[in-house]
Amino acid sequence: MSTRGRIAVIGVGNDFRRDDGVGWSVVRRLSERPLPSGTDLAVCDGDPGRLIGLWEGAGLAVVVDAAHAHPGTPGRVHRLELDGGQVTGASSTSSHGLGLGEAVQLADALGLLPQRLVVYAVEGAETSLGTGLSPAVAAVVDALADAVEREVVRHLDMPAGRFT
Numbered sequence: 464m465s466t467r468g469r470i471a472v473i474g475v476g477n478d479f480r481r482d483d484g485v486g487w488s489v490v491r492r493l494s495e496r497p498l499p500s501g502t503d504l505a506v507c508d509g510d511p512g513r514l515i516g517l518w519e520g521a522g523l524a525v526v527v528d529a530a531h532a533h534p535g536t537p538g539r540v541h542r543l544e545l546d547g548g549q550v551t552g553a554s555s556t557s558s559h560g561l562g563l564g565e566a567v568q569l570a571d572a573l574g575l576l577p578q579r580l581v582v583y584a585v586e587g588a589e590t591s592l593g594t595g596l597s598p599a600v601a602a603v604v605d606a607l608a609d610a611v612e613r614e615v616v617r618h619l620d621m622p623a624g625r626f627t
Contacts, residue, residue: 468522468578470502470615475509475528475563482537482587482600485607486527489583492608502615511566515575523618524577525611528563529600530584537588538599540607545580581614583607 472493474486487506494504503521507513509528518524530541545567563582570576585607588597596604 468501469520470499470618471518471521471524471577472502472504472611472615473514473517473524473526474504474506475514475526476506477508479592479594481589481591481593481595482585482597483529483590484594485529485585485587485596485600485604488596488601488604489527489607489611492604493611496608496612498612499615499619509563511569514563514566515570515573518570518577518580519575521577523579523581523615525614526563526580526582527607527611528582528584529587529590532586535586535588537586537597538603539586540603540610541582541584541586542610543582543584545576579618583610 472490474488474490476483476486478484478487490504490506498504503517505517507517514526518526532539532541567576567580585600585603588599595601
């Protein structure tokens with residue numbers, strides 16, 4: 464197994480805005496599992512500066528966040544991967560006013576992007592004040608934790624020189 468630096472798994476959101484807490488829920492689920500050494504789990508409110516600080520120096524950063532999509536399908540998961548400094552892959556937006564897109568642009572300008580950035584964006588149904596995920600979003604938490612874990616393992620098993 465060849466490592467590619469620190470791995471940051473970041474759940475973005477707010478546990479007190481229902482489905483906006485999906486990222487935090489996935490990180491909680493992952494914290495119950497034995498993950499490879501060098502995997503850091505963190506939660507964040509989506510502030511671009513905090514996101515950059517959490518993924519700075521990482522070989523892989525995996526971000527899990529709630530998203531708005533129009534039309535939306537609550538519980539649908541989009542996987543996006545950094546491509547030349549831009550996050551590509553789906554037409555959904557973060558549930559935060561400023562957030563992931565701005566963090567990527569700023570980190571790119573400052574030379575602070577992780578070597579590889581993967582985003583899992585989950586379409587939410589309910590973002591009103593309160594705790595607990597909607598049934599559609601809660602139903603994807605385990606599968607999403609599995610997908611993030613596979614992402615981490617796949618990254619560690621990559622051949623040398625893949626991202627250098």
